[in-house]
Amino acid sequence: MESHQYRQARLARDPRFDGRFFVAVRTTGIYCRPICPATAPKEDNVRYFDTALAASQAGYRPCLRCRPDSAPGSPAWRGSDTTLTRAIRLIDEGALVDGTIPALAARLGISPRYLNKLFQTRLGTSAKQYALHQQLMLAKQLLHDTALPMAEVAAAAGFGSVRRFNDCFASQLKLTPGQIRRSAAGQSSDLTLFLSYRPPYAWAPLRGFLAHRAIAGLEWHGDDFYGRTLWTEDGQLAHFTARHQPERHGFAVTLTVPPGQPVLARVGRIRRLLDLDADIATIDAHLASIPGLAPLLTPGLRLPGIADPFEAGVRAILGQQVSVAAARNLVQKVVDRLGTKQEERRGFPTPQQLAEDSLAWLGMPDSRRQTLRRFAAHVAQHGQQEDPNQWLALKGIGPWTVEYVRMRGLSEPDRWLGTDLGIKKALAQQGLEANPDAAAPWRSYLTFQLWNRL
Numbered sequence: 001m002e003s004h005q006y007r008q009a010r011l012a013r014d015p016r017f018d019g020r021f022f023v024a025v026r027t028t029g030i031y032c033r034p035i036c037p038a039t040a041p042k043e044d045n046v047r048y049f050d051t052a053l054a055a056s057q058a059g060y061r062p063c064l065r066c067r068p069d070s071a072p073g074s075p076a077w078r079g080s081d082t083t084l085t086r087a088i089r090l091i092d093e094g095a096l097v098d099g100t101i102p103a104l105a106a107r108l109g110i111s112p113r114y115l116n117k118l119f120q121t122r123l124g125t126s127a128k129q130y131a132l133h134q135q136l137m138l139a140k141q142l143l144h145d146t147a148l149p150m151a152e153v154a155a156a157a158g159f160g161s162v163r164r165f166n167d168c169f170a171s172q173l174k175l176t177p178g179q180i181r182r183s184a185a186g187q188s189s190d191l192t193l194f195l196s197y198r199p200p201y202a203w204a205p206l207r208g209f210l211a212h213r214a215i216a217g218l219e220w221h222g223d224d225f226y227g228r229t230l231w232t233e234d235g236q237l238a239h240f241t242a243r244h245q246p247e248r249h250g251f252a253v254t255l256t257v258p259p260g261q262p263v264l265a266r267v268g269r270i271r272r273l274l275d276l277d278a279d280i281a282t283i284d285a286h287l288a289s290i291p292g293l294a295p296l297l298t299p300g301l302r303l304p305g306i307a308d309p310f311e312a313g314v315r316a317i318l319g320q321q322v323s324v325a326a327a328r329n330l331v332q333k334v335v336d337r338l339g340t341k342q343e344e345r346r347g348f349p350t351p352q353q354l355a356e357d358s359l360a361w362l363g364m365p366d367s368r369r370q371t372l373r374r375f376a377a378h379v380a381q382h383g384q385q386e387d388p389n390q391w392l393a394l395k396g397i398g399p400w401t402v403e404y405v406r407m408r409g410l411s412e413p414d415r416w417l418g419t420d421l422g423i424k425k426a427l428a429q430q431g432l433e434a435n436p437d438a439a440a441p442w443r444s445y446l447t448f449q450l451w452n453r454l
Contacts, residue, residue, distance in 0.1 A: 312409025
């Protein structure tokens with residue numbers, strides 16, 4: 001943005017710009033979100049940064065009042081580089097907590113040198129430094145919002161020891177964990193975090209979409225909340241409940257993870273499932289510029305995610321050529337029969353569980369049962385990090401299935417399900433011609449806007 005746009009946004013404390021830039025004050029050495037309630041500093045004393053990481057590396061410490069750790073993410077500064085976007089998503093989900101740069105680069109199909117070049121070019125820092133900053137921001141949020149002991153905060157944020165946690169905190173954020181803890185008030189013994197977004201946020205359509213497809217035991221929902229189970233990296237069950245708080249532009253998320261498990265991966269996944277980091281004002285404005293589409297748009301409509309590509313693939317296969325209700329019933333049978341049970345909750349079946357079962361009890365054509373088993377066996381062998389395009393070689397899996405997985409299982413913003421019957425029906429009802437290229441790079445959002453009209 002231009003300098004006058006930064007100034008107008010911070011003086012107006014416009015929540016639509018929250019997380020898109022940060023305001024550093026030279027006289028105090030503190031950086032804030034543009035919505036900070038503190039008295040606005042003089043323009044001459046202000047510096048603007050596109051990211052909290054950049055402000056931190058310039059020597060500023062985070063504000064304890066507006067808490068930059070709580071700001072929504074900002075995809076805008078990532079650019080259109082899909083490799084960088086995927087790398088950031090993987091790091092946000094904890095890829096470097098226990099993993100290494102070479103391992104992450106291998107997952108992305110690039111060299112470690114090129115991975116760091118991408119981060120240096122776009123963010124001005126290394127991939128490892130970006131990952132460390134994300135861990136510190138999560139730790140800061142845990143210190144503010146919970147009464148967890150320091151050792152548990154360090155472990156939850158992915159630090160191997162309290163000593164390293166303290167050293168990184170002081171050197172990177174110019175604060176000590178003790179200073180954060182003393183400033184916190186009203187802490188809870190539960191692991192409850194507040195995850196914010198930039199408004200508008202069309203909660204009712206998102207909740208309705210998820211509720212219409214919800215699987216009992218795996219998911220739960222109400223007028224103002226949604227929750228579900230998630231697998232951890234070592235095969236344990238975690239779960240969360242996200243309660244919408246529109247007056248605060250975010251969700252209060254209660255998260256339950258097994259003892260000693262890092263929280264970062266779960267927080268990143270929850271943000272993706274609820275699409276909290278979308279620059280929705282930009283997306284809506286782009287779609288509204290398409291002739292004939294503006295009157296049909298629902299402002300703030302988000303992409304409802306699915307926990308992982310495998311679950312998305314199973315749901316897509318079971319949903320082929322049947323209604324939403326019929327597909328949900330099939331998924332429910334699979335979860336009831338094969339899902340791991342933990343008290344009243346269930347985990348989605350693993351690829352191994354599905355591949356090893358005959359599925360003869362599943363009421364559907366045998367050809368689709370075999371497709372499901374082939375798919376499960378393939379993922380069990382190759383893992384979920386494989387490019388979904390490789391699945392096209394499997395009999396019974398076509399472009400629609402792969403695009404659906406990319407859109408909901410990976411939350412890619414530019415996927416178009418042009419062969420979907422619902423999309424064709426919505427276009428016909430509204431008298432529109434399909435011109436998906438005009439919606440790029442936000443064709444996934446166009447897909448959901450059209451589904452929302454049915």
